[in-house]
Amino acid sequence: MARDRSIFVCQQCGYRTIKWLGKCPDCGTWNSFAEERVKGRGVGDEVATTATSPVRLPEIKVEAGFRVSTNISELDRVLGGGVVPGGLILIGGDPGIGKSTLLLQALAGIVESSGSSGLYVSAEESLSQVKLRAERLGIDSSHILLLSETTIEDILRVIEDTKPGMVVIDSIQTIYCRELSSAPGTVGQVRECSARLMECAKGRNIPVFIIGHVTKEGSLAGPRVLEHIVDTVLYFEGDRSMAFRILRAVKNRFGSTNEIGIFEMTDRGLREVRNPSEIFLRQRQVSVPGTVTASTIEGTRPFLVEIQALVTPTTFGVPRRTSIGVDPQRVNLLIAVLEKIGGIQFGIADVYINVVGGLRLVETAVDLPVVVALVSSFREMAVDYSTLFFGEIGLSGEVRTVAQPEIRLKEAEKTGMKRVVLPEGNRERVEGRTGMEVIGVKSLTELLEVVFNG
Ligand SMILES: Nc1ncnc2c1ncn2[C@@H]1O[C@H](COP(=O)(O)OP(=O)(O)OP(=O)(O)O)[C@@H](O)[C@H]1O
Numbered sequence: 001m002a003r004d005r006s007i008f009v010c011q012q013c014g015y016r017t018i019k020w021l022g023k024c025p026d027c028g029t030w031n032s033f034a035e036e037r038v039k040g041r042g043v044g045d046e047v048a049t050t051a052t053s054p055v056r057l058p059e060i061k062v063e064a065g066f067r068v069s070t071n072i073s074e075l076d077r078v079l080g081g082g083v084v085p086g087g088l089i090l091i092g093g094d095p096g097i098g099k100s101t102l103l104l105q106a107l108a109g110i111v112e113s114s115g116s117s118g119l120y121v122s123a124e125e126s127l128s129q130v131k132l133r134a135e136r137l138g139i140d141s142s143h144i145l146l147l148s149e150t151t152i153e154d155i156l157r158v159i160e161d162t163k164p165g166m167v168v169i170d171s172i173q174t175i176y177c178r179e180l181s182s183a184p185g186t187v188g189q190v191r192e193c194s195a196r197l198m199e200c201a202k203g204r205n206i207p208v209f210i211i212g213h214v215t216k217e218g219s220l221a222g223p224r225v226l227e228h229i230v231d232t233v234l235y236f237e238g239d240r241s242m243a244f245r246i247l248r249a250v251k252n253r254f255g256s257t258n259e260i261g262i263f264e265m266t267d268r269g270l271r272e273v274r275n276p277s278e279i280f281l282r283q284r285q286v287s288v289p290g291t292v293t294a295s296t297i298e299g300t301r302p303f304l305v306e307i308q309a310l311v312t313p314t315t316f317g318v319p320r321r322t323s324i325g326v327d328p329q330r331v332n333l334l335i336a337v338l339e340k341i342g343g344i345q346f347g348i349a350d351v352y353i354n355v356v357g358g359l360r361l362v363e364t365a366v367d368l369p370v371v372v373a374l375v376s377s378f379r380e381m382a383v384d385y386s387t388l389f390f391g392e393i394g395l396s397g398e399v400r401t402v403a404q405p406e407i408r409l410k411e412a413e414k415t416g417m418k419r420v421v422l423p424e425g426n427r428e429r430v431e432g433r434t435g436m437e438v439i440g441v442k443s444l445t446e447l448l449e450v451v452f453n454g
């Protein structure tokens with residue numbers, strides 16, 4: 001006979017035990033165990049088994065890489081070229097960043113491109129709230145079904161009945177399974193509900209999007225195991241005070257995780273930004289000290305960004321070094337190289353670095369523009385805004401080549417750049433193939449000479 005029993009689950013890492021513990025032996029968190037009721041299996045209960053046998057690899061037939069477009073090319077790109085039927089996709093992001101907006105727009109896109117119906121399950125908002133949003137976004141398709149429901153059993157029943165072509169669950173932390181006695185959002189609930197949604201997605205071969213909340217630290221709330229279960233994990237990020245939103249894949253079983261999608265939040269919903277360089281350079285029309293145009297590549301896309309540096313005398317105590325958008329350790333390293341090789345002493349100066357538009361740059365190709373911005377602010381000498389900079393700088397002050405200079409220059413030409421300062425090693429590859437003036441530099445000393453004394 002089946003009997004319910006209690007187990008204790010660490011809310012941090014999902015570790016399970018049959019008795020309460022003060023400290024999790026797995027992740028070391030204190031006071032993180034919560035009680036959960038689970039259905040026990042009694043003697044004589046049937047044990048579910050799957051009677052499958054192994055198949056030889058060449059004998060497995062796969063359907064040709066079939067993907068459904070969401071009609072939002074930025075989202076399609078991040079997903080690896082569209083939605084894969086049967087895929088379970090988790091999307092996380094700060095409150096109010098636009099997760100519901102993005103998925104409602106994606107649902108409308110899929111409905112339009114595939115001709116099937118789409119189900120939007122909202123456990124957070126009422127139907128009228130979702131309808132108001134849809135009206136604002138100009139979505140009014142009779143193929144979109146809305147459901148305000150919180151139990152996974154009922155949600156799965158509706159999916160069974162309506163057979164939609166795509167499902168959106170908003171959000172995983174607010175739905176629950178009746179069989180478990182713990183509250184919605186706890187590790188057990190999140191794991192159980194996602195496992196059932198996974199089963200449904202794979203079984204019915206429909207894509208299921210799950211919205212997940214993020215914690216204060218910025219990681220997805222709930223167990224880490226959630227990220228393992230799903231096929232794709234997307235993060236929707238950006239500064240809420242600014243209109244730009246960046247969609248990034250951190251895990252993707254069907255595509256690269258290097259691609260990003262850029263959106264702008266407007267009163268009519270999220271608008272795709274097809275040409276990011278234009279946006280990130282939009283306010284740039286004059287040359288001012290400390291501001292430099294740089295080139296970066298995210299995935300397969302090059303774009304231009306503005307890097308700003310501010311060097312001011314320290315008024316009190318230890319000099320401050322603050323960097324937003326570029327790794328602070330990298331900036332410290334570049335300052336050290338500038339001091340030792342360039343002979344510029346930042347010792348008694350506060351240094352601030354910022355990337356305009358709230359972008360995070362991880363490429364070492366931004367070393368060169370960061371250095372130029374620092375010296376430009378230090379010496380109060382403006383750098384021409386129509387000059388583009390990229391290149392890596394080594395510890396001995398050498399300027400190292402970077403990947404894909406051609407596509408960087410192509411993008412720069414499109415945005416009206418006139419000159420480029422790049423590593424000497426990259427110069428030959430691009431010279432004569434661009435209308436821009438190309439200046440190659442071998443070392444930091446040569447760079448400073450060309451930019452500030454040339
Ligand atoms: N009338 C409007 N005009 C412009 N922007 C709006 C308008 N209404 C909402 N927004 C934008 O939409 C955002 C909310 O979007 P949405 O509800 O999709 O976010 P969410 O990530 O789902 O939030 P939550 O975590 O609360 O579910 C707001 O923060 C705001 O930026």
Ligand SMILES: [Mg+2]
Nearest residue numbers: 099100101170
């Ligand atoms: Mg929402």
